Amino acid sequence: MVSGANYSYFQNDTDYMEKRSFSLFDIHVLVPVTIISIILFFLGITGNLLTILIFKRYKEMRTTVNMYLSSMALSDILIFLGLPSDLYRIWKYKPYIFGDFLCKFLFYLSETCTYCTILHIMTLSVERYFAICFPLKAKATITKGRVKGVILSLWVWALLTAGPVLFLFGVERRNGSLPDEAKECNYIEHSARTGLLEKMTWVSTIYFFIPVLCLTLLYGLICGKLWRTRHRLRGLQAAGREKYHKQTVKMLAVVVSAFVLCWLPFHIGRILFAQPQIILYDITQYFNLISMLLFYLGASINPILYNVMSQRYRDAMSNILSCRRVWPVRTLPRKLASSTRSLRHRNGTQPQVP
Template sequence: MFPTEVWNSTESAFNGSLENETLGEPEEEEQPFLTDAWLVPLFFSLIMLVGLVGNSLVIYVISKHRQMRTATNFYIANLAATDIIFLVCCVPFTATLYPLPGWIFGDFMCKFVAFLQQVTVQATCITLTAMSGDRCYATVYPLKSLRHRTPRTAMIVSVCIWIGSFILSTPIFMYQRIEDGYWYGPQQYCMERFPSKTHEKAFILYQFIAVYLLPVLTISFCYSFMLKRVGHPTVEPADNNYQVHFLSERTITIRSKISKMVVVIVLLFTVCWGPIQIFALFQSFYPYFNANYTTYKIKTWANCMSYTNSSINPIVYGFMGASFRKSFRKTFPFLFRHKVRDSSMASRTANAEIKLVATEESNNDRK
């Protein structure tokens, strides 16, 4: 159960209890306008703005620069695409649930928005798992992986991820529907309806395992396995060949930086999506769950946490990905003109120092 569905089921129960306990005769009163009716949509708008700009730049940079078209970056581009679709097709509709009393977009959009939300989150989980497996394979088999870790392979895997996500998300069409309710007048709600409580629990448990728990466990296993290989050189230097030794250390350093970036992305997903997943389980399996204003605020915070994940990934790429920073500077040189000039001077100074050292060593050898 994801944010849209959690909102509707919680809101309808909360509204019903609030109406019976505190509002008296609702037809004689006006609908209250709560703070979250404007604050949460405003926060969602900020998430959309940052997420759309950031993820679009990531895809643009990867497609523009040939050196960025690596296997890992293709998975990152796929992750950015899922975030964009999620932000455009799901976030605006969820944002309207806070200021509006009910669902106003009809039965088809009720099913379609919930389906797309499930598909994009499912694709995000599988893509993160594929990225972790890719990094694990590159770490454990550095030479063998060179033949298989190609952009073409990453593109094929990404297409399969989308096909699998569409297939796994089809049950949403069966259970998502429009239901009549009452909140200061007759309203319609977009929510899940199951044949029985057992079906509901089974479906929620399936979503939790397939979309959250299983990917997190698989990713954790991959990185636990990788930790055993960190620090071991991929090429052992022979006959005091310092060039081979230098290249080996450089390969380990680059691979370690990329792996750290992927770890941060996975950890952010785990932290951001964990609260809403745990809330859904608690709501369905805890027999004494009570929909009140406290659980409503917890659910709202969990929603904001889950949607934030789609906008912070590009920031991670910018801060931790050296190749992304260089490509951004090449694409938008007017934003980094001063920094590029400084780095160019530093590079020339470093090259001059290297030449000076090399000359001195050559003179010493002659003597």
């Protein structure tokens, strides 16, 4: 894949590539892909920055769920730091002019953010499972202080587990060409010969598919719990709690579904292109190109989903974009704050939906 996170992209026949121009694709393909990528870049950076600002600015939005979503927004912003390099590589895959350090760092950063997003979604889903299935225990154990510690641990773990990527990639010249002509930001040939590249590819792919299986199980258990309790609970408090849980689960399920759909081709590509011989070269390259666009779409789509599914998020976004500054204590507008307090009173809990 072209994206820095999918490091099996160039494991195809290099001799065949030498017969082509230094651009991987024709101009009629490169132009629309570049336009789409630039649009995703600005949407992703702007949307995720506004998400962080909204969750930090308004006290009613500073919930444990939104703490995870803010951290995920930061991860998505960092992912877009690799987009300019990816665009350069599809326009001119060699020579790579940005140096060995930047080549290694962008691969590492993309892999770290990929792991970090997966870990955040997984942890957030586990938290919601406990909050719905074991509400009393969750109320006592899930605190903002502990969530901050968990988020920090997730980042540290992602940084550590992505570490081997630093030793798999670099700027090398291929096919005995002149140094200035053949410098490529690619896997190091030694890592491919020793099988280390293929092993890391499988580790990274398992990093995606096992959490997806666990998420499927968790949301099945959550839906089963909500289905069983909806006939037993009665009264205004029970109805309010049930409505709140359903809204939360619905929002998270949509976020998870979008994540899986956008990143699944990216991981399928890793399995296919880790093989030593790849047939149908042109088809696989276009598949990688589509996977790259979906990868960056996945990093930009969450703020759009929040706008579609959350009235409070839309109102907060509208107030920030209109530059209204009428809440010195940085709360939501009176109408929204009132409805939030009412929901908290009925549920006896802090609302979590962004």
